[in-house]
Amino acid sequence: MAKHQSKQRSQQHVSSTGTKLAENSFEMQLQELLKQKKYRQALEEIKKIQRTHPDIEFTPKESEIWLLRGQQEFQKQDFKQAEKSLARALEFGLVGEVHYWQARCLLELNQLDTALNLLRNAFEAGNLIKDYSICYLKLLLLKGDTVTVEQLINEQPKRFSAAQLHWVRGVLALKHGQHQAALASFQKIKHPITPGDLPIAWIIYSQQVSGNWNAAANLLGLQSSRYTFGKPKYLEHPILERLATAQQAHTGLPPLEARNLEREDPTIQDALSALAIVQLIDSDNHHDAAHVLLQMSKRSTRFSELKNLRKSLFTLAGQQALNQGQTECAELFWQSLLTEKPFNPQLAINLLEVLDANNSDKERPRVVTQFLRWLEQEGKQKPQEWPDTRLKPTLAHLHCWMADAYMALGRERAALGALQQAERICPTSPELLGRKGLVAAMEENYTQAISLLTQALEGGCRYGEVYGILLQCWEEVGDKLARNEARRKFGKHFGDLSIETEVEILPWVDALSTLSYPLFSRLVQTEDKKDPAIRACQIFVNAVQSPPNSGGRVSLHQKVAVEAWDTLLKKLSGQEKIPVLQAISLSIHLFAKREKGIAALTSQYLQKLFNLSTEHPEARVAHLVVLAVKENNPQKLELPLRTYLDTMPQPGNALANIQLQVRRFGEITTLVPVLELALRREPQNSLLLLARATTYHVDHPNYEQLKQQGFELARRLQDAKALQAFREEQAFLSAQETTSIMPDPEEFDNLDMSNIDDLLSGMLQKLLGNKMPKAEFERMLPELKQKMLNSMPNFDEDDESEEEPDLDLIFGNLPPTRKKRKGRRKGGFQELF
DSSP states (O other): OHHHHHHHHHHHHHHHHHHHHHHHHHHHHHHHHHHTTOHHHHHHHHHHHHHHOTTOOOSSOHHHHHHHHHHHHHHTTOHHHHHHHHHHHHHTTOOSHHHHHHHHHHHHTTOHHHHHHHHHHHHHTTOSOGGGHHHHHHHHHHHTOHHHHHHHHHHOGGGSOHHHHHHHHHHHHHHTTOHHHHHHHHTTOOSOSSTTOOHHHHHHHHHHHTTOHHHHHHHHTTTTTTTOSSOOGGGSSHHHHHHHHHHHHHHOOSOOOGGGSOTTOHHHHHHHHHHHHHHHHHTTOHHHHHHHHHHHHHHOOOOHHHHHHHHHHHHHHHHHHHHTTOHHHHHHHHHHHHTSSSOOHHHHHHHHHHHHHTTOGGGHHHHHHHHHHHHHHHHHHOTTTSOHHHHHHHHHHHHHHHHHHHHHTTOHHHHHHHHHHHHHHOTTOHHHHHHHHHHHHHTTOHHHHHHHHHHHHHTTOOOHHHHHHHHHHHHHHTOHHHHHHHHHHHGGGGTOOGGGGOOOOOHHHHHHTTOOHHHHHHHHHTSOTTSHHHHHHHHHHHTBOSOOOTTSOBOBOHHHHHHHHHHHHHTSOHHHHHHHHHHHHHHHHHHBOOOTTHHHHHHHHHHHHHHGGGTOHHHHHHHHHHHHHHOSOTHHHHHHHHHHHTTOSSHHHHHHHHHHHHGGGSOOOTTHHHHHHHHHHOTTOHHHHHHHHTTSOTTSHHHHHHHHHHHHHHHHHTOHHHHHHHHHHHHHHHHHHHHHHOOOTHHHHTOOTTTHHHHHHHHHHHHHTTTSOHHHHHHHHHHHHHHHHHHSOOTTSOOOOOOOOOGGGTSTTSOOOOOOOTTOOOOTHHHHO
16 A cells, blocks of 8 residues: 555656646746737737647736737738737636727727727726726717716716726817817826827827917927927827828928938838828819829828728819829829729729820720619619710720721721721710721722711711811812801811801911011912912012112112013913912012102003903902002092992902902002992992001091991891901901011021020010010010910921810700910821822
8 A cells, every 4th residue: 555655656646747847838938929010929829838738828918918919910900810819818707908908909890889888898898998998988978978978977986097087088178179278188198098108199180170280280299399309299190290281281391301301211201292282172173182192102001081082082182183284193193093993984984095195005905894884884773874875975986996996006907996986885876886987088088088077067976077077078079169068067066166257368468468588488488389370479488689778678680580470471371460469469569669760660560460351350350459558649549449449340359359458468448439429329338348448547536437337237137258258358467467477588597595585575575565464464475475486386297186076965054175386296087188
């Protein structure tokens, strides 16, 4: 028996020693894992050791390790797993701090009610120690239950520390608008009342809501940040950063300067960026704010509040950039938004316009594809909003856009495939007919193209290329009348309104009416030599022997000129000689020096013009026009003019017609007496009123009065001939104004960027210098010069403008967007035409 007892004691000793050794070994292993913050592995090792040594003791307790694991998972923002870990810590009987972290997890998971019930039960059971009792009150305040909060601090004040009571009373005072009382309460708090609390933040906030912005700025370190290199106070905590952002947004002062801060610190840079965004938005500069946000997003995920601004900010920034002509920036902002849900069709439309402007052809098919997928889904989900009568034409329209995008990329087969898809969906779509017309035009099948393009425009197609190619087709078949009719009928939809006021001025008349030999000589040399009247003017220029004198006149080598003119006239019929003789006579009279033989030379050609009038009545008018320009004495005109007018059924209109031609060659008053006499007989003749007006300088009050009186009469009577005369007069004035501000042609010969500024200044001075105060003119001069530079053609690119389609056909509530763009190349079908 003694031997057995001895053996038993020996076994117990060995077991105890083994347990002790295992406990020591495990303790070392556990501490190493905890040191490395490998809490999950530590808990797994605890499970293993407990299977063989259920009574083993270790430090810290398992509940505390679950708390550490939950805190770690919380920091990694894995809130679901953190909540489970903290719940295990609660199961093991841990109280106090674990309640705080569990409540924070539940708040991050948007489970305020669950968090509140958790802390209420712990508080009422007495398990929520005093240090963390404030958490229960904070959740009640988040819930808006101030009544319970006031009841608890009044009835059970001993369950809260003094600092906690000060904080609660401060918050309640803020809710009641008692800002000074709140400030007094917060100033009594010297230490955080829960982990992460920042007592100074409440003091700063109280100062801000009280309007004490300077005091708040001092506490935040805003006022000193420009003059020190240290880290300012507001960058010490995210809450202070938010308060500083609010301060900057409200006051805009003082602006922060990055050069005075630690640039290598990303926290500082992010705070500066956030404040810059707020300031730029506050000053309505969405464009620059969006650029700052883009750069900030590449390097940081701080300031989650800014993420909420992203969509609206980028939308506004894109529009602002577009308005500023910076379409590349608009593309950058809008492209990043298109993938977001829900799909924004208006944004897609705007983006397509911008992509077209930027020649970002590769991106267009992708955007149209997204648009098509969205529309197809909408049609299935909302059939009541998208009946077939609306859905099919719209889908066809989008497939046509896809065809345009493919054509811009040179993928003709893909474009034709898109058109075939559109035809299967809606064969009567005006957009489809328009694109089919473009294809026919590419194949030089002009008759079919004209038919299809016209049908498309009549059906409501507003694609600029359809209109432009229709006009080109009419030119190809040589039907100018049909082309003009197409312009009258459809031009208003494409900003082409000039057909209603179109005035055709003969090139030789246009050149002579400049009354400037340098301009006249440049103009005629660039015109078609096949035009006999232009050729007559070119002969004059080629026979000139000297530069213009101070009066703008030149010396003419008469023999050379006469020989060339006579040779030219021999080749012409009587009808063709009329404008040639008129051009010869006027060019000699207007630009030749009064040298020997010049007067006789003018009379010689004037007589030839008169001789033609027996066979060609229109030569009589041309003769009278030259005679009125040449003669200063009205009496010399009386007989030939009376002889002509007596043969006319409407002498007043005939006289007006002569004066309206005469007025192109100077301020001539030769016909004033006969015009006065005619007006006494026909005071309501709108043409005569306009003719009499042209005998005055355009700045004379009588000019405007007579012209307006005549115009009102012509408009009321819908006198087409008279209205056209008024259009021609207006066109002539515009041409004269342009000529008056133009510098000498020689200045353009050696034009470069070094002297273009002076050139533009001189032109603007002529145009506006006498029409506005000097100070105002000088203030506006830089902007006006920039506008003139922007309007100059870009000779490196095709200068023909191309219009975007009017999207009103698709979305009825969208306004048409007709905008001309500078620097654009042609794309799509027209490029291949």
